[in-house]
Amino acid sequence: MTTELLAVRDLTVRRGSTVALDGVTAELPAGAVTALVGPNGAGKSTLLDVLAGVLPPTAGRVERRRGTSVAYVPQRSAVSAHLPLTVADTLAMGRWRDRGPWRRLRRSDRDLVAACAERLGLTPLLGRPLSAVSGGQRQRALVAQGLVARADVLLVDEPTAGVDAVTQEALLAALRAEAERGAVVLHATHEDAAVAHADAVLALDQGRVVDAPAVSPGRR
Numbered sequence: 491m492t493t494e495l496l497a498v499r500d501l502t503v504r505r506g507s508t509v510a511l512d513g514v515t516a517e518l519p520a521g522a523v524t525a526l527v528g529p530n531g532a533g534k535s536t537l538l539d540v541l542a543g544v545l546p547p548t549a550g551r552v553e554r555r556r557g558t559s560v561a562y563v564p565q566r567s568a569v570s571a572h573l574p575l576t577v578a579d580t581l582a583m584g585r586w587r588d589r590g591p592w593r594r595l596r597r598s599d600r601d602l603v604a605a606c607a608e609r610l611g612l613t614p615l616l617g618r619p620l621s622a623v624s625g626g627q628r629q630r631a632l633v634a635q636g637l638v639a640r641a642d643v644l645l646v647d648e649p650t651a652g653v654d655a656v657t658q659e660a661l662l663a664a665l666r667a668e669a670e671r672g673a674v675v676l677h678a679t680h681e682d683a684a685v686a687h688a689d690a691v692l693a694l695d696q697g698r699v700v701d702a703p704a705v706s707p708g709r710r
């Protein structure tokens with residue numbers, strides 16, 4: 491069963507002199523992966539920022555059920571490569587919302603971190619500093635942190651950009667699994683394979699909702 495857990499109504503966001511979102515209304519179903527598509531500057535990251543609560547709307551509103559938890563994996567470029575953290579620390583931070591920051595993790599948390607690391611092929615890298623892994627590996631660690639959060643809503647901004655085919659498959663499978671446990675998954679992407687993999691498409695252009703472009707299923 492899909493239920494509307496998250497919706498935006500008439501959302502408008504001004505960023506400086508730019509209208510980044512212009513009257514966006516959309517419903518995002520639970521239990522499904524929605525691909526968020528559109529050209530550079532269409533407003534995808536802005537919509538994710540507003541849904542994550544890190545950017546206030548200029549007008550309109552976000553509707554979500556009371557107590558809805560949100561995990562946000564921003565674009566790779568938005569995260570410093572030089573944080574003094576290991577890959578394991580990065581994943582463990584996904585438990586902070588539930589456990590509080592810097593607390594010792596419970597056995598169940600450690601098991602979840604290990605399972606999410608395994609799912610994205612990060613197990614051999616867990617002890618490495620985040621600054622000493624490749625860009626694609628760092629991206630995987632950040633997505634794994636989002637999985638570890640086990641939030642009601644998972645927002646991911648272009649996690650498959652510039653990653654190899656095996657990693658892309660693993661990331662898409664992980665998003666699918668999140669939807670299958672009932673989460674709202676919103677995946678901003680420019681990749682046809684990711685769009686073909688999604689259950690629904692939300693297309694933006696110049697800050698407005700437009701008809702989704704056609705993508706042939708399975709095209710890579």
Ligand SMILES: Nc1ncnc2c1ncn2[C@@H]1O[C@H](COP(=O)(O)OP(=O)(O)OP(=O)(O)O)[C@@H](O)[C@H]1O
Binds near residue numbers: 535
């Ligand atoms: N911090 C900012 N200050 C001012 N304008 C901004 C800021 N961030 C984004 N914008 C503008 O808001 C609009 C939407 O940008 P946004 O980053 O949401 O697009 P996007 O669809 O995520 O693009 P991309 O595919 O390049 O990631 C663009 O016109 C952009 O120039």
